[in-house]
Amino acid sequence: MMAMLHHAFIIHALIAGTAVALLCGLAGYFLVLRGQVFAGDALGHVAYTGAMAALVAGLDLRAGLFAATIVTGLGLGAGSGKRSDDVAIGSFFSWVLGLGVLLLTYYTTHGSGNNGTANVNVLFGSIFGISEHATVIAVAVSAAAGLVLFAIARPLLFATIDPAVAAAAGVRTRLLDALFLALIGATVAEATQIIGALLVLGLLAAPAAAAARLVSRPWHGFWLSAALAAAAIWIGVSLAYAIPAAPASFTIMSTAAAIYLLTGLLGGREHVFRAGAAVG
Amino acid sequence: MNPQFSWDLIADVQQMLSYPFMVNAVRAGGIVAGVAGVVGWMMVLRRESFAGHTLAVIGFPGAAAAAWLGVATGYGYFAACVGAAVAIALLSPPTRPGGLGGFAEESAVIGTVQAFALATGLLFVSLYHGFLSDLTNLLFGTIAGVSSRQVALVLVAAVVCLGLLAVIGRPLLFTSIDPVAAAAHGVPTQLVATVFLVVLGIAAAAASQVTGSLLVFALLVAPPAAAQQLTARPGLGIALSALIAVAVTWIGMGCAFFSPYPIGFWVSSFGYGSYLLAVGYRAGLERARRRAGPRQAQVSQMATT
DSSP states (O other), rough: GGGGGSHHHHHEEEEEEEHHHHHHHHHHHHHHTTTTTHHHHHHHHHHHHHHHHHHHTOOOOOHHHHHHHHHHHHHHHHHTSSSSOOOHHHHHHHHHHHHHHHHHHHHHHHOOOOOOOOOHHHHHHGGGGOOOOHHHHHHHHHHHHHHHHHHHHHHHHHHHHHHHHHHHHOOHHHHHHHHHHOOOHHHHHHHHHHHOTHHHHHHHHHHHHHHHHHHHHHHHHHHHHHEEEEEEEHHHHHHHHHHHHOOOHHHHHHHHHHHHHHHHEEEEEOOOOHHHHHHO | OOOOSOHHHHHHHHHHHHHHHHHHHHHHHHHHHHHHHHHHHHHTTTTHHHHHHHHHHHHHHHHHHHHHHHHHHHHHHHHHHHHHHHHHHHSSSSTSSSOOOOOOHHHHHHHOOOOOOOHHHHHHHHTTTTTTTHHHHHOOSSSSSHHHHHHHHHHHHHHHHHHHHHHHHHHHHHHHHHHHHHHHOOOOOOHHHHHHHHHHHHHHHHHHHHHHHGHHHHHHHHHHHHHHHHHHHHHHHHHHHHHHHHHHHHHHHHHHHHHSSOHHHHHHHHHHHHHHHHHHHHHHHHHHHHHHEEEEEEHHHHOOO
């Protein structure tokens, strides 16, 4: 198994994957606690269309990813005050995905000499295709987003557990909402390159939900969620290396789902979902 | 094949239907859209649209596995979606009023299940070593490759689906509008919810064959939501919803036939467009009523004095 570490692409995959997984675990924990998992789903759809738009325009894929997800994150945060129904939101993001397919077809029929695998790479990620340059960017983005998250973590937890009291105590909940969803946007954009626009949701939700089941203290859960996400990447990458037929995104996602399933079987009754309900 | 579009629409339709695969596609699409419009109306009323989406996403690994095993993908969609619907119905605690979504942990579970289903589909596609377009077709729909046997399969599924819905229709409507009163009147709410989830599984699998697993909202949610904006009466609303869904599908198929762009884009655009039009129409109607409101009040006041 140690022979695995002699390959440069495995090293890049592990470094970039760990950085992104830690961010997904930390940000995902808040996403799950706040009941905003569907925002992660919506941002994944937007990430796909953004990436395809960038390819059609001849730009770097990352430019489209980050621009689309961060702007949408801010928009979702600004609109979260008034309750909009799931039908309107779901239909809109479904249409956005349809638009992505249009761009994909345009790209594959009009582009010359471009790679036809771009679609699969954006949808399902390509952790083994991460270059050294992309690894550096992944670590830098994760570090920057992580710092922002640490800076807003305390008021965010307050606003999550009891929004009314937090607002009364002078926490600017609207600003916090928008900032947090923009942060989720950046997370989705970076994670799309690793695990894909369709599977980001799993990496955000599964480790966080597992952590929330295992421990009832928010800060312990926060760190545990990051550790579980990183574990999913390490185990998933090792499995993909050992079993060549299995795509890495599949093994990573399976590991994350298995971790959640295990905590569901082992987990105690007193988890943070109930504790949160008792507080609120 | 290089069809030329002209503004003589009848000639265009004739040209389209001169290809046997398009005849199959139009038949299957019409059946599927009709079922999706009817079942979707009930689903939107019950606020279970994300359950429909999740079931459709679970259809993707089923279809990919079918392709890998050399079976028609239609069987894969139906097996996976109906299986998932039964599993959800059996596993969900009896106290919950049906559906998925809401509670924080539940949405995390749905997210995990969706991502895992998509990852499993990726595994089957890569085991199958298919062309890259196969993956795109399964996720975003295609008009090619519908065989006559698949049309028959879709027809059987549609009959089963609408038959079940007809049996549970009245109690389902009752429990959807007022669950407490329905339970008090002795309606077996749990049984009705379970049967509906299976019906929804069949409809989601059928819709996936037109729009692909990821874009079922276009047929299953947008037309019913548009119909509910236009009328509150159940019978009229269901008919309208089915009508919009069939129109969206057939027009989408025509556009996909004459353009290089895939059906998923066209159907989702027309579906979403019909919803926006309906919302706009209703908003305009309400504004007109509000403007007329005070004037009418004035008139009636003048009449009394």
